[in-house]
Amino acid sequence: MRPSIRRWIPTSLFPHICVLCDQVCPAQANGDLCEHCRRGLPWNPARDLNGPPGVTRCVSPLLYQGHPRAWVRRLKFHQGLAEARLLGTLLAETVLDEYFDGCRNNEGGQALPDVLVPVPLSLRRLAGRGHNQALSLANVIGRRVSRPVKRRHVRRVRHGVPQRALSRKQRLNNLTNAFVSRPWQGERVAVIDDVITTGATLEALAHCLLAAGASEVHGWCATRTPEPHSPAAG
Numbered sequence: 001m002r003p004s005i006r007r008w009i010p011t012s013l014f015p016h017i018c019v020l021c022d023q024v025c026p027a028q029a030n031g032d033l034c035e036h037c038r039r040g041l042p043w044n045p046a047r048d049l050n051g052p053p054g055v056t057r058c059v060s061p062l063l064y065q066g067h068p069r070a071w072v073r074r075l076k077f078h079q080g081l082a083e084a085r086l087l088g089t090l091l092a093e094t095v096l097d098e099y100f101d102g103c104r105n106n107e108g109g110q111a112l113p114d115v116l117v118p119v120p121l122s123l124r125r126l127a128g129r130g131h132n133q134a135l136s137l138a139n140v141i142g143r144r145v146s147r148p149v150k151r152r153h154v155r156r157v158r159h160g161v162p163q164r165a166l167s168r169k170q171r172l173n174n175l176t177n178a179f180v181s182r183p184w185q186g187e188r189v190a191v192i193d194d195v196i197t198t199g200a201t202l203e204a205l206a207h208c209l210l211a212a213g214a215s216e217v218h219g220w221c222a223t224r225t226p227e228p229h230s231p232a233a234g
């Protein structure tokens with residue numbers, strides 16, 4: 001059932017079912033996971049990361065392995081809207097926890113950025129894939145944190161070679177002048193992406209946004225690849 005239709009049906013008539021174990025989730029549960037499965041996810045032990053240069057703050061709740069990895073791949077290659085809702089909700093909840101330390105007002109918490117910008121795809125990549133997975137995530141997160149999504153403010157003008165097999169330095173070279181941005185008026189911008197690996201994409205985009213007048217850039221990524229030498233990477 002489409003989420004837009006399901007939203008209008010009372011939860012008492014149509015309870016949430018955990019996407020991993022098919023158990024009915026309690027009414028107060030948030031999203032599509034029961035508490036047991038939620039606890040079993042590969043959470044990122046350092047979810048508030050040191051961002052790459054130019055990035056004020058970087059949040060990534062999950063490791064790119066197991067179920068989150070499968071969700072990202074369905075989101076990316078099969079336009080998985082359920083996965084966008086799942087990952088976007090988990091990321092938004094983590095962001096609210098990290099910025100507001102559990103409370104929902106600004107006291108004691110660092111104010112959220114003003115706008116969200118999904119990492120753009122080049123037109124060529126967009127034509128091949130048919131959608132931008134970062135935009136799908138950003139739409140979910142924007143609703144959760146009450147911030148607008150600027151989907152056309154930044155463009156990717158250079159396609160470059162696929163990043164997967166490149167080192168961090170090669171990735172940065174690959175991304176030089178890859179993005180162009182319309183001017184900003186001192187906004188604080190949160191960049192949204194599905195996976196952070198070396199942080200090179202985030203760094204290149206942050207450089208572009210700051211040069212165009214943004215006052216701060218934050219990185220919110222649903223998953224991060226485990227450190228190469230950590231036990232989780234094995």
Ligand SMILES: [Zn+2]
Nearest residue numbers: 018021034037
């Ligand atoms: Zn479950």
